[in-house]
Amino acid sequence: MELHDLKLNLTELINNLTLRMDSIADSFKSLQLAEANERLAYFIDDISVVAEVVAILKSAYPLLDLDELNAKLSTLLEQSENEDYLYVADLISYELKPLLEYWGELLQDA
Secondary structure: OOHHHHHHHHHHHHHHHHHHHHHHHHHHHOOOHHHHHHHHHHHHHHHHHHHHHHHHHOOOOOOOOHHHHHHHHHHHHHHHHOOOHHHHHHHHHHHHHHHHHHHHHHHHHO
């Protein structure tokens, strides 16, 4: 697959993820934990695909920072294990979502 196709697929996946993030955060805020955790698991699966593609595109798009993503995901998982669900919701809404939106903008502008 060519870099251009990877970029388009990554942009589409990022857009899909950012659309889902608010509802995942809302599920945590309303303590609908079974639904929230199930949706978070699917989100983590998809974000791992994002990370794999970003690793491939890194040389063409150096502003895509996997270290920042990994740090946020590590905190997310840690707080989820600590059952701090409001922190998880805020992290999704105010840190992960803006990061993915920024990446989407970078890819669209390039």
